[in-house]
Amino acid sequence: MAEHNAIDQARDGLTEQLARQRAAFEARPVPLSRPERLQRLDTLADALYTHRHDFCEALNTDFGGRSVEETLLLEIFVLIDEIRHTKRHLRKWMKPHHVMPNWQFLPSSARFIYQPLGVVGVMGAWNYQLLLTLSPLVGAMSAGNHVMVRPSELAPVSAELMKRVLANCFTDDYVSVHTGGLEVSQAFSTLPFDHLFFTGSTRVGKIIMRNASEHLTPVTLELGGKSPALVGDDYDVASAARKITHAKLSNAGQTCVAPDYALVPQAKKQAFIDAAGAFAAKLYPSLADNPDYTRILSADHYKRLQVITDEVRDGGGQVLQCNPAGEDCNADNGAFPPTIVHDCPADSVALTEEIFGPILPVVGYRSLDEAIAYINARPRPLALYYFANDRASRRKVLYGTISGGVTVNGCIYHLPQNNLPFGGVGDSGMGAYHGIDGFETFSKKKAVFFQSRFSLTRYMRPPYGKLMRFLLGFVLRNRPGFEKIPPRARGGQAKPSD
Numbered sequence: 001m002a003e004h005n006a007i008d009q010a011r012d013g014l015t016e017q018l019a020r021q022r023a024a025f026e027a028r029p030v031p032l033s034r035p036e037r038l039q040r041l042d043t044l045a046d047a048l049y050t051h052r053h054d055f056c057e058a059l060n061t062d063f064g065g066r067s068v069e070e071t072l073l074l075e076i077f078v079l080i081d082e083i084r085h086t087k088r089h090l091r092k093w094m095k096p097h098h099v100m101p102n103w104q105f106l107p108s109s110a111r112f113i114y115q116p117l118g119v120v121g122v123m124g125a126w127n128y129q130l131l132l133t134l135s136p137l138v139g140a141m142s143a144g145n146h147v148m149v150r151p152s153e154l155a156p157v158s159a160e161l162m163k164r165v166l167a168n169c170f171t172d173d174y175v176s177v178h179t180g181g182l183e184v185s186q187a188f189s190t191l192p193f194d195h196l197f198f199t200g201s202t203r204v205g206k207i208i209m210r211n212a213s214e215h216l217t218p219v220t221l222e223l224g225g226k227s228p229a230l231v232g233d234d235y236d237v238a239s240a241a242r243k244i245t246h247a248k249l250s251n252a253g254q255t256c257v258a259p260d261y262a263l264v265p266q267a268k269k270q271a272f273i274d275a276a277g278a279f280a281a282k283l284y285p286s287l288a289d290n291p292d293y294t295r296i297l298s299a300d301h302y303k304r305l306q307v308i309t310d311e312v313r314d315g316g317g318q319v320l321q322c323n324p325a326g327e328d329c330n331a332d333n334g335a336f337p338p339t340i341v342h343d344c345p346a347d348s349v350a351l352t353e354e355i356f357g358p359i360l361p362v363v364g365y366r367s368l369d370e371a372i373a374y375i376n377a378r379p380r381p382l383a384l385y386y387f388a389n390d391r392a393s394r395r396k397v398l399y400g401t402i403s404g405g406v407t408v409n410g411c412i413y414h415l416p417q418n419n420l421p422f423g424g425v426g427d428s429g430m431g432a433y434h435g436i437d438g439f440e441t442f443s444k445k446k447a448v449f450f451q452s453r454f455s456l457t458r459y460m461r462p463p464y465g466k467l468m469r470f471l472l473g474f475v476l477r478n479r480p481g482f483e484k485i486p487p488r489a490r491g492g493q494a495k496p497s498d
């Protein structure tokens with residue numbers, strides 16, 4: 001009851017805010033011009049740069065230890081670079097696109113134009129609080145929308161800072177930020193936005209889509225899942241192990257596109273585990289006092305990871321923890337040691353649920369077909385990584401599996417590409433953004449047809465006569481089995497064939 005009251009109360013405030021932003025959007029006789037959009041994107045980039053240290057500090061507090069370099073590189077830099085790319089290409093993206101009308105309609109003309117949708121809702125996730133909330137904001141702003149932003153309540157310090165910084169950049173009828181507890185998210189996802197963009201788990205993604213369906217609000221769902229790293233037989237196993245380990249341990253594995261598990265040729269499994277363990281120790285010679293090693297967000301998240309490893313151990317699997325300095329790592333200091341697990345029970349959480357932490361299950365395979373079948377027997381992943389030199393096997397994996405995106409011979413790097421769409425498929429999500437895909441996601445691509453005074457269409461209206469029948473005969477002449485149009489019956493009905 002109390003929970004429902006809290007949600008209703010949050011909804012009232014949010015509904016008022018949505019009405020205010022929608023009125024501001026509709027009061028504009030024409031959409032925001034390109035210079036206006038560019039100026040606002042500049043304001044956002046400047047604010048991110050000016051407050052970069054504040055954001056690093058805020059995220060450090062939220063995580064109880066977040067690598068400053070990772071915040072600067074993986075959030076601030078990527079965002080500023082995306083804004084730079086957007087500014088450079090916006091003129092081209094906004095242009096009406098002329099297309100050829102069907103020949104029967106010549107000399108009419110056709111084009112499509114992009115229009116802002118109106119007021120867009122953006123819900124982010126805590127693991128990259130800035131990137132996942134502000135990158136969709138960049139897409140929505142570039143398309144000319146007004147935006148209501150909902151950062152994750154699980155990283156409240158950075159959420160409050162984001163609210164203050166954006167309030168200084170923009171009027172609140174253009175961009176508003178909504179902080180507060182879970183009830184705010186619950187209410188937010190029920191609002192009749194013109195588009196709702198959500199980043200988070202598959203479980204919550206289903207709730208979001210259900211809530212949005214009430215108003216037929218279109219959704220983009222950026223979800224998670226188990227992204228495999230498949231090591232081909234012809235690839236240097238130690239090199240693959242190093243790349244996978246690095247990607248897995250960034251942000252302590254709390255990355256949607258982190259390689260979730262490694263599929264390695266059975267004969268090379270031990271070599272892979274040795275190389276991954278050694279590289280983890282090299283990257284992080286200490287853990288608890290290491291500012292490079294990001295902490296697990298909360299004690300609950302930490303305990304979940306402990307349960308995952310305990311289950312593997314109890315089920316007869318192997319657990320290898322890399323803690324070179326032999327420190328006390330626990331839920332209080334949040335440092336979860338890089339961990340490799342193998343020979344896990346098939347039904348263990350390590351092999352069935354997204355891990356979202358620095359635990360890497362290693363699974364052996366005997367043939368590439370078996371590895372592909374293993375991937376395809378599971379929900380479609382957000383990302384897939386394949387390490388191979390042989391072009392034929394790359395082709396086989398690229399076309400034989402379905403995932404949101406792929407990096408070949410590396411991990412994660414398809415994500416920051418400004419010219420590639422980013423988004424999942426099936427359980428890992430729907431829709432895409434980044435660069436032009438973000439612009440298109442937040443725009444209505446509207447078909448416009450300019451009818452010319454002269455065209456064949458003027459002969460295609462009743463009373464249908466010989467000319468119409470001649471034209472029909474002409475346009476249908478090449479269909480298999482076409483002989484001639486059946487004779488007309490009285491009343492305009494074609495006679496049923498005898």
Ligand code: NAD
Nearest residue numbers: 124125126152185186189199200201204222223224225256
């Ligand atoms: P989550 O699904 O628990 O929470 C995400 C958001 O949903 C939060 O803002 C939260 O407030 C909101 N939420 C939670 N319960 C809700 C409810 N009942 N009704 C409405 N809103 C609700 O996810 P998380 O723990 O924040 O993030 C981890 C998950 O997100 C992982 O699965 C990860 O793979 C995924 N993720 C995906 C991407 C991507 O780009 N595809 C990026 C980051 C994280």
